[in-house]
Amino acid sequence: MIELNGVKKSFGKQEVLKDVSIKVEDGEVVVILGPSGSGKTTLLRSINFLEKADSGIMKFKDKEINFKSPKKKDILYMRRHTGFVFQNYGLFAHKTVLQNVMEGLVQVQKKSKQEAQSIAEEVLANVGMLEKRDSYPAQLSGGQQQRVGIARAVALKPDVILFDEPTSALDPELVGETLEVIKAVAKTGITMIVVTHEMSFAEDVADRVIFMDGGVVVEEGKPGEIFYKPKEERTRQFLSRIIPQDAYVI
Amino acid sequence: MGNYFSAERFVHIFPKVISNLSVNLHIVFWSMLLGTVLGIIVAVLRIYRVPVVSGLLGIYISFMRGTPLLVQMMISFYGIPIVFGALFMQLFGINLNRLDPVIFVEIAIVLNEGAFLGEIFRGAITSVPAVQAEAGYSIGMTGAQTFYRIVLPQAFKVALPHYGVDFIGVFQNTSLVFILGVVDILGKAKTLGAATGHSLEGYLSAAIVYIAFSLLLKGAFLLAESRMKNGTAKNV
Numbered sequence: 001m002i003e004l005n006g007v008k009k010s011f012g013k014q015e016v017l018k019d020v021s022i023k024v025e026d027g028e029v030v031v032i033l034g035p036s037g038s039g040k041t042t043l044l045r046s047i048n049f050l051e052k053a054d055s056g057i058m059k060f061k062d063k064e065i066n067f068k069s070p071k072k073k074d075i076l077y078m079r080r081h082t083g084f085v086f087q088n089y090g091l092f093a094h095k096t097v098l099q100n101v102m103e104g105l106v107q108v109q110k111k112s113k114q115e116a117q118s119i120a121e122e123v124l125a126n127v128g129m130l131e132k133r134d135s136y137p138a139q140l141s142g143g144q145q146q147r148v149g150i151a152r153a154v155a156l157k158p159d160v161i162l163f164d165e166p167t168s169a170l171d172p173e174l175v176g177e178t179l180e181v182i183k184a185v186a187k188t189g190i191t192m193i194v195v196t197h198e199m200s201f202a203e204d205v206a207d208r209v210i211f212m213d214g215g216v217v218v219e220e221g222k223p224g225e226i227f228y229k230p231k232e233e234r235t236r237q238f239l240s241r242i243i244p245q246d247a248y249v250i
Numbered sequence: 251m252g253n254y255f256s257a258e259r260f261v262h263i264f265p266k267v268i269s270n271l272s273v274n275l276h277i278v279f280w281s282m283l284l285g286t287v288l289g290i291i292v293a294v295l296r297i298y299r300v301p302v303v304s305g306l307l308g309i310y311i312s313f314m315r316g317t318p319l320l321v322q323m324m325i326s327f328y329g330i331p332i333v334f335g336a337l338f339m340q341l342f343g344i345n346l347n348r349l350d351p352v353i354f355v356e357i358a359i360v361l362n363e364g365a366f367l368g369e370i371f372r373g374a375i376t377s378v379p380a381v382q383a384e385a386g387y388s389i390g391m392t393g394a395q396t397f398y399r400i401v402l403p404q405a406f407k408v409a410l411p412h413y414g415v416d417f418i419g420v421f422q423n424t425s426l427v428f429i430l431g432v433v434d435i436l437g438k439a440k441t442l443g444a445a446t447g448h449s450l451e452g453y454l455s456a457a458i459v460y461i462a463f464s465l466l467l468k469g470a471f472l473l474a475e476s477r478m479k480n481g482t483a484k485n486v
Contacts, residue, residue, distance in 0.1 A: 050384050080390035090385035094404050104389035107399065149385075156389060 001026055002047070002160055002191070007056030007067060009042055016042045017053065018215040024160070029192045031202040031223070034212035035238060040195045041087075043212070044162050047193070048084050049075045061159070080108060083153030083161040088169050089145040091137040091152075097124065098133040101152045109156065123155040124148070127181045143174030147181050154185055161185065163194040199242055203227060211235045260451040263442055267455040270438040271463075273352070274424040277434070280356050281420055285363025292368030297375060307368075314365030319358065320426050326358035327351060327430050355427045359420060366416060374409035375401060407478050414471030418464050425460070435459050 002024045009017040016039045024030050032040045045051035046067065047058065053067040060081070065074045092100050098120055105116035124130045127147040137145055146166055153161050166182060167175045179201050186192055186205050196202060202209055203223045210220040211232075219232045230236045292311075295303055314322070331346035338344045378401045386396030428437030439456040443449025 048388055050387065076390060076392065079387055082388075084385070084388035086381055086385060086388075088381055090379075090381040090388075092382055092385065092400055093379075094400075094407070103399070104391070107395055108390040152385075152389065 001059070001061075002193075003059040004043070004047070005057040005059070007043065007046060007053050007058075009039075009046060009051065009053045016215050017046070020056075020212070020215070020217055022210060022217060022220075024191060024193060026159075026191055027189050028207045029186050029194065029205055030208050030210060031206040032193065032195045032210045032212060033197070033202065033226075033238075034218075037214075038212040039215040040212045041164055044164050044193060044195050047160075047162060048079055048082055050084070080156075081159045083156060083158040085146070085149050085153050085161065085163045085166050087165040089137070089142070089149045091145055091148055093137050096134050096136055097129060097140070097148050100137070100148055101155050104152065104156050119155055120151075123151045126154075126184065127151045128177075141174060142170045143178050146170065146178050150178075150181055150185065154190075158190075160191040160193065163192065163196065165195050165197070167196065167198060197242070199227070211238065213238065254448075255450050255454075256448075259446070259448055260454065263439075263446075263451045264455040264458075266442060267435050267438050267452055268459055270433060270435045271459060273427075273432065273434040273437075274421065277352065277356055277359065277424045277427065277432075278417075278421050281359035281363055282417060284356075284360045285367055285420075288360060288364030289367025289371050292364050293371035293375060296368065296372050311365045311369065314362050315369075319362055319423055320429065322362055323355055323358040323426060323430060326361075327354040330354060330357065351430050352427070352432050355430060355432055359423070363416070363420065367413070370409050370412045370416065371405070374405040374412075377408050378404045410471065410475055410478065414468065414475075417471070418467050421463060421467060422460060425456075 003022075005021045007017050007020045008015070016037075018039075020039065020043055022030075022043075032043070034040045042051050046053040046056075049070065052070075056067040058065045058067065058078075060078060063074060063077060065071075065078070092103065095103065098117070101120035101123060102113075102116045105111045105119055106113060109116075111119070121130060121133065124133055127150055129144060129147050129151060132140060132144060132148075137148070140148070150166070163182065167178050170178060175198070179198060182192075182194070182201070183205055194202075194206070206223045208220060209223045209226040211218045211226060211230075211234075213234055219226065219230060219235045226235065227239060230239060292307060296307055331349075335346045338346050382400055382404075383396050386400040387393075391399070424434055425436045427434055428440060431437075433441065435456045436453075439452030440449070442452045
């Protein structure tokens, strides 16, 4: 279980997160929706301390971490128990696909090279990238890179995986294959928090949808409720622009 | 060419000139070694933007890049003994005026290289996309692990060609030192020229040594670069 309470963050004078609280149960898949600038990415990055939130409390497993003054030990603990998938992949450009996945297993989890390699190969096979194990990131398409990015996160067997707009940088035709991989990961029962604009994905996979705007959580609920019976006017406005009424869903 | 040049004298003088190459190599070795260390420190301090230090480094770098190396050597050679002479005498009993001039030359080049290499290294480090460092953190690596395993290897590759050019530049700049009385290959050529009344053979010898060694260095760096490229993708 991961719980955030009263998270606040400003970039200079601009308040990006204004007292955000969310709670994610074990095994739950939560999708965070919202327009750009709503603070959803900042929130996700704060969990992994890639962004330093100004204040708030995070409860994770038996830990309670104050965002105001996180200990180095706690930051490492969070990072070692969560995986992160980046919008623009963030693969290590000087390492092969296999080395990218093995890096954390060997350097962080101190597994032997053989063990790390067999784990990495298994995970790469699951995302359909085993054949490209010796390629470098620059030799792969965006969709392939993102699948490696997902494999790198999954291989470490984190308690939670955080996805930051994992398909936003992809060509439209590559979005599908990447979403399939994310769906497959979701089926393994791992806890996931996904920031995305893919509505059909959210509807298929999410246990719960959180709608954020202007640095606050506007509304949350089951995908069916949020998409078809939103309570808040702001949610309705946002959705009507993303899924136009009477449009064909292909 | 009449009496200006004789192959005989050239053959006679060439070994004498080349025998002083060790002076140039000594300068290059120490300048590059210490200059590289200083450059890394400068780059890291600049990247972390330490408030006051950063400003001072800015001034230091513009001074080093905005004045000729020869002027810096002169200031080092004549200035350091005047300013620190009494202090060194008191503390260590060292008379700075008696020190080998080569040391002041090396101090000047090290400080000069600290600025130039600092900028090369800084550029190389910042050229590695920030998201890769974040990815390193996200898989639970420490800051040091991320720097040494993710950022540095890639920055190294970016810096290497510039470093090679700079290295050869330093080698050629060692020719300035004879003005301060350090007898390197050029100094030797000039001395021999003055003694024999035939200077062209000596200077030609020096030129040959410079170009041969520069090409050697260039080849070595190109080899190193191609070695690095083999392991990784071309457009990284």
